[in-house]
Amino acid sequence: MTEAMLQIRDLAKSFGGVEAMRGVSLDFPAGSLTAIIGPNGAGKTTFFNLISGAIRPDAGSVKLDGEELVGLSSLQVVRRGMTRAFQVASIFPDMTMEQSLVAAVTAHRGELFSMLRRAPLPEAQARAGEIMDLLGLTPRAKALSRNLSHGEQKLLDIGLALALDPKVLLLDEPTAGMGAEERWRMIEKVHALWEGTDLTVIFIEHDMDIVFQIAQSIDVLSYGQVLAKGTPEEIKRNQDVIDAYLGQDHHHVATEGA
Template sequence: MSGELEIINLAKVFGGLVAINDVSLKLEPGSLSAVIGPNGAGKTTLFNMVTGHLRPTRGSILLDGEELVGLSPRTIVKRGIVRGFQVASLFGTFTVEEAMAAAVHAHRDRLFDFMGTFPDPDSLERARHVMSLTGLAAKGARRCDSLSHGDRKLLDIALALAIDPRVLLLDEPTAGMGRDESRAMIDRIHHLWEHERMTLVFIEHDMDIVFSIAQTVFVLRSGALLAKGSPAEVRAHPRVIEAYLGSAA
């Protein structure tokens, strides 16, 4: 499976605005990492380049040593990098089980194969396996548009997980959640990572969450990599304290 993601001297310039400035980082296979930084630091822009939705101005993005820059988003998904978007709404009239099976079916290039049964047994088996892992099995018959906010976010992650990613990117998976709901979501994500052992990297503003589960933390500021290291190292880094965490960190 592997899943080593290496970003080398990556930059993105929009006109005169430098959104990402010479960023290099490496995610080891099976690692769990977080990307943090103030609003406007370039976190989502970085994810957009890794997934092919933005083309870098310069630099390289390697998955297991193979260049991704210039590939389409669909091809990058096929290579094994999947991003959790807020896409559950696309399956509003589907049941949870149907949405999951459709995601697997589409990844296997069979979405428009109407000659056989939908969902086919293999797709359904994978869908039910991931539903069990994510705690959605009991809600398989529910329509996607009837789910709570937290369950929609969980379905979004499950849809990404259903297609066997080598690298899973999550952009603020706890956004819009209360404290207890956020804690439950991050515990579920940690469980999924422990079970599947894909390379997982997430953007998050809640520092308690970041420091409780991430093995490595990357800190962006004004598009540049300010610091990287273990949670303890980042928490104690003087420049990080000054720029982001505050003197009380």
């Protein structure tokens, strides 16, 4: 059995007496591609906030490659090897795509002085090129970030996360705000990225067609607890998930197409 790259045990968090996360325990094997799904208010974003160090849990353990992360800042978590791309692209609007990635690589490697140089370090330039190639962004290398399409900006945001050399990549609704065709192009890029690296990728997604198409495994949250976990086929047929989230219509369509 593949060893867990990310191991969550008994994670709990309350806000003003409201239990947002209640004893969540999950394993994410090294090199896996996992979707986190659930109804609005299920705790998906809170889960990401807790494991990435954005907020501190009231109880529980988060281990990355065997190292405890609870108590570390979000920057320290990044340094240990877990990065996050958000729903809203966090880009450098007045820099080109290539410049943005070079700056991110340089800053992550602690080479702040070299950021002031007229010419970037060859190593940073090479890594930025690798990331653009992975994401299919090389033709847009010289485009200003602010002039990129919405989908390209989201890919750049993923690229900035990759510039931090993660072991685990968290994607918070990578297809948010996109039309149907653009959503599929984005998720194909994410899948190709996963296939082309040894990254452990965890993504939050509301489009169930996308989830069932590409996820290796699915974890379902509901009211801050793990409702179910399994393969796409197992989740499609899980009655608790159907009742809480998927609905009978989606289950019928999924079964017809199976």
